[in-house]
Amino acid sequence: MGRTLRNRKRIGKRVAHSASSDELIDLFKWLKMKVRKLRPTMFLDTGRGLMTKRPIYPGDVIIAIPKPFLITMDTVLKSEVGFLLKRSHLKLNLQQAMTIFLITEKEKQEESVWWRYIKVLPETFDTLAFWKSSDLCLLSKNVYKKTFAALNDLQTFYDEIILFLSSSKEVMITFNEFRWAWYCINSRSIYYDCDSSPYITDTNKNIALAPFLDLLNHSTTAEVEAAFNKNNNCFEIKTYNSFRKYDQVFISYGAHSNTHLLMEYGFILPDNPHDVYELNYDEIVKVAQNLNLQYIDKKKRIIEENEINRKSWKLIFKDDTISITNQKAVKNMSQIILQQELLEIRSVFVKFPSKDKSRLTPHQNLALDLLKIEENILQQSIKLLQ
Numbered sequence: 001m002g003r004t005l006r007n008r009k010r011i012g013k014r015v016a017h018s019a020s021s022d023e024l025i026d027l028f029k030w031l032k033m034k035v036r037k038l039r040p041t042m043f044l045d046t047g048r049g050l051m052t053k054r055p056i057y058p059g060d061v062i063i064a065i066p067k068p069f070l071i072t073m074d075t076v077l078k079s080e081v082g083f084l085l086k087r088s089h090l091k092l093n094l095q096q097a098m099t100i101f102l103i104t105e106k107e108k109q110e111e112s113v114w115w116r117y118i119k120v121l122p123e124t125f126d127t128l129a130f131w132k133s134s135d136l137c138l139l140s141k142n143v144y145k146k147t148f149a150a151l152n153d154l155q156t157f158y159d160e161i162i163l164f165l166s167s168s169k170e171v172m173i174t175f176n177e178f179r180w181a182w183y184c185i186n187s188r189s190i191y192y193d194c195d196s197s198p199y200i201t202d203t204n205k206n207i208a209l210a211p212f213l214d215l216l217n218h219s220t221t222a223e224v225e226a227a228f229n230k231n232n233n234c235f236e237i238k239t240y241n242s243f244r245k246y247d248q249v250f251i252s253y254g255a256h257s258n259t260h261l262l263m264e265y266g267f268i269l270p271d272n273p274h275d276v277y278e279l280n281y282d283e284i285v286k287v288a289q290n291l292n293l294q295y296i297d298k299k300k301r302i303i304e305e306n307e308i309n310r311k312s313w314k315l316i317f318k319d320d321t322i323s324i325t326n327q328k329a330v331k332n333m334s335q336i337i338l339q340q341e342l343l344e345i346r347s348v349f350v351k352f353p354s355k356d357k358s359r360l361t362p363h364q365n366l367a368l369d370l371l372k373i374e375e376n377i378l379q380q381s382i383k384l385l386q
């Protein structure tokens with residue numbers, strides 16, 4: 001990151017921080033006391049996570065992070081990034097603004113009140129945005145397409161930041177710095193209600209970073225309630241699970257499919273009950289047209305005019321009863337599509353540099369595991385149709 005220290009100091013002086021450095025250091029000490037029952041630990045299966053030093057029962061609050069520790073829209077607006085936002089005619093979304101915030105605070109190192117937090121953030125991620133293009137080619141066509149679209153969006157977010165910063169001429173961030181900060185936020189932020197601001201767009205504005213709490217790993221069996229408690233001014237997580245002494249404590253990041261977990265968090269789970277195999281809308285239409293399905297062009301027009309293909313086209317098939325003719329057509333179409341997808345998936349297996357898993361890199365192993373999971377979903381679905 002190229003930026004002049006002199007300029008940074010100049011901006012810094014004009015900005016009021018939400019808490020002074022001493023206050024935050026004291027708070028960090030206090031936080032350590034509060035969370036002493038959870039200890040950061042390296043686990044073989046999940047990597048770094050939190051271990052409990054006492055049994056936890058359903059209904060227990062496992063963690064409570066006081067508001068001054070949260071990096072919220074308020075924190076960003078009160079920082080030098082907020083100063084830049086307030087004098088610019090351009091708006092950013094909160095994740096973009098937080099990205100610049102994290103990078104500028106990281107550059108300050110010990111001078112930053114957030115350094116104790118920033119220095120324990122991962123340096124890199126296994127999310128698909130960090131994969132080499134030769135490894136991305138080992139993904140199924142659908143996942144590859146989704147990744148390609150996500151990478152384009154990422155580039156757009158970066159370009160917008162560069163445009164925003166170009167007027168200030170005081171801060172420059174590289175794409176790699178941006179990508180690091182973006183995925184810190186992507187994989188670690190909590191849902192936190194924020195009021196609208198004239199300087200930040202409303203999209204995706206309800207996020208915050210919660211130091212220490214973000215050391216909790218995800219499990220599909222975890223049941224939690226997370227919310228800000230106005231009575232004690234803390235962001236709290238209550239669990240509905242039990243944990244024995246020395247167990248790893250898990251939370252749930254949501255009912256995410258493996259593709260979503262890989263794209264946003266950089267891992268997959270072999271027995272993920274929320275896994276899905278997403279079919280591509282254009283492929284479905286192609287098969288329906290080839291089968292000369294009744295009224296297909298009319299249906300296609302209705303779907304596209306109402307943008308159902310972009311939003312919730314999955315939902316329309318959910319509970320509605322359909323005619324016998326359509327039922328047969330859907331079954332026939334599904335069989336063709338699933339078989340096509342299965343062939344497609346199988347054609348990717350041959351691209352792996354080795355059949356021996358131990359000779360594959362971690363990303364290649366992730367790609368192989370995901371491919372096998374996708375193959376299994378397709379095989380099971382084909383069986384169900386027979």
Ligand SMILES: C[S@@+](CC[C@H](N)C(=O)[O-])C[C@H]1O[C@@H](n2cnc3c(N)ncnc32)[C@H](O)[C@@H]1O
Binds near residue numbers: 045048122188215267
């Ligand atoms: C909110 S952080 C959790 C703490 C993180 N493990 C750390 O060391 O900072 C989310 C990241 O943790 C990892 N993670 C979370 N749950 C996991 C799981 N069940 N298996 C493997 N990795 C997991 C992923 O790298 C994910 O991006």
